[in-house]
Amino acid sequence: MKDKVKISIFRKDPATGEEGHFVDYEVPVKEGMVVLDAVTYISENVDTTLAVRWNCKAARCGSCAAEINNRPALMCKTRIDLLGDNIKVAPMAAFPLVKDLVTDVSENFEIDRKIPAFAPKEGLESPWIIQQMDVERTKEFRTCIECFLCMDVCHVVREHKKDYVGPRHVIKAASLDMHPMDTLDRSKYLNKEGGLGFCNITKCCQEVCPEHIRITDNAIIQEKERAVDNYYDPIAMLLKKLSKKSE
Amino acid sequence: MGLYKSLRNVLPTEFIEPNWRFYSFLFLIAFTIVMMLEFPVKPYHGLIDPFYSPTILVLPFVGLFRLTCYAYRKDYHRHVFKHPVSCALDLRGDSSTRDYSGETKFFRVENLHRYFMYFGVAILPFFFYDFYISITFGGGLIIRLASLILLANAIMVTIWVFSCHAVRHLTGGRMDCYGCRFAGKQKNSFFNIQSKFNEHHEALAWSSLILFVFVDLYIRALSAGIPLDVTLLHIAHI
Numbered sequence: 001m002k003d004k005v006k007i008s009i010f011r012k013d014p015a016t017g018e019e020g021h022f023v024d025y026e027v028p029v030k031e032g033m034v035v036l037d038a039v040t041y042i043s044e045n046v047d048t049t050l051a052v053r054w055n056c057k058a059a060r061c062g063s064c065a066a067e068i069n070n071r072p073a074l075m076c077k078t079r080i081d082l083l084g085d086n087i088k089v090a091p092m093a094a095f096p097l098v099k100d101l102v103t104d105v106s107e108n109f110e111i112d113r114k115i116p117a118f119a120p121k122e123g124l125e126s127p128w129i130i131q132q133m134d135v136e137r138t139k140e141f142r143t144c145i146e147c148f149l150c151m152d153v154c155h156v157v158r159e160h161k162k163d164y165v166g167p168r169h170v171i172k173a174a175s176l177d178m179h180p181m182d183t184l185d186r187s188k189y190l191n192k193e194g195g196l197g198f199c200n201i202t203k204c205c206q207e208v209c210p211e212h213i214r215i216t217d218n219a220i221i222q223e224k225e226r227a228v229d230n231y232y233d234p235i236a237m238l239l240k241k242l243s244k245k246s247e
Numbered sequence: 248m249g250l251y252k253s254l255r256n257v258l259p260t261e262f263i264e265p266n267w268r269f270y271s272f273l274f275l276i277a278f279t280i281v282m283m284l285e286f287p288v289k290p291y292h293g294l295i296d297p298f299y300s301p302t303i304l305v306l307p308f309v310g311l312f313r314l315t316c317y318a319y320r321k322d323y324h325r326h327v328f329k330h331p332v333s334c335a336l337d338l339r340g341d342s343s344t345r346d347y348s349g350e351t352k353f354f355r356v357e358n359l360h361r362y363f364m365y366f367g368v369a370i371l372p373f374f375f376y377d378f379y380i381s382i383t384f385g386g387g388l389i390i391r392l393a394s395l396i397l398l399a400n401a402i403m404v405t406i407w408v409f410s411c412h413a414v415r416h417l418t419g420g421r422m423d424c425y426g427c428r429f430a431g432k433q434k435n436s437f438f439n440i441q442s443k444f445n446e447h448h449e450a451l452a453w454s455s456l457i458l459f460v461f462v463d464l465y466i467r468a469l470s471a472g473i474p475l476d477v478t479l480l481h482i483a484h485i
Binding site: 072130134153156164202225233 | 317320321324325330331334335336337338339342343347348349350351354355358359360361362412413416420421423424425426427429445446
């Protein structure tokens, strides 16, 4: 193991109007060191003006999301010894920059508010009894720590700026849709206003998720198939109409 | 996992991110057309080449089933249209400057995947029928290596078709309440087992494709007189 490692960090303060650039630092290496250790070492000992957001250092809060060697990852979960000699750390480019490694992810909370809220069936007796299998089904989606790495890597959100809500929010919609007490079908919202058709199943979101949520397989494709039921499959549409009439 | 991450940092992305499945599919289409038109192969001692089974009648639909499969969609959106060619952010090239419509406009046709899947399911019994013909050829019971290969092909295609995301939707994905439907028996339900296979749908898509070509080549080799077959059991009269 080397004594020191070189790390290049993207520096930019939009308030000054200066162009962003990478600055090289040398950091002493310790056993089991992660990228966040190196970045906090720099902000505490080398350049205290370096802006970095972090909180738990345990991959629970999602605050330290960044682009490490051009791959979205949590700084607290990425080991230095697996990255080689040239380590490059940049902020998530899909979101507006606040300063250095800090981005403004608040637009996600705006999108979140647009997703139709949980709408339970009327007249349910309390307490609600839900089978374990139903709890487990949506539990996967609820492990999301809102790091927004999936949004950062999604080429539709990042590069094409289409009206696609993005993987994180499809997960949110799926977790509500698959709740046994819920009455809404959010695939209609996702297909019409949420731009679900722009997702082309390239699975990058699933690849970068630090919680290993099978975003594409278990949420996006499921919602796409529900949208097919509503808009593209004449037999499914007919069956839905008939079952509604018989109710 | 560590080795994989280390490799990702050293090797070009094209070596790591597999595009071989889509290219092998393109190869199979070209291969099938050339072989079927130029080099037809007749049944050889009860062995029917999978391309000459009744499947041939619905082959275009089966081709569309593969083309609209979620596994292949990923491949061609990445490696043909290059939207994006890689998850790595520095290797996306001109993806952002080119127009992008995803699965809207023309590619809405991909939403018909489940209809092509019905054709895929419909031809599955013929693969097993071909196996039956191969073991009852000549009146008795004959089990040859070739028969087992035909059976392996039939099983692999069946598993791939049933691991499809559209099948998963129909068998359980569309439901909001598993507890109401499966009533405590979900663990061994078809949906649960199917979901396990669905996790490997991409790998199964490619494996079944390769096995299909292998069976075709194997039977062609036998027809050409190359002694590759072995008889394992032969009962002349039952």
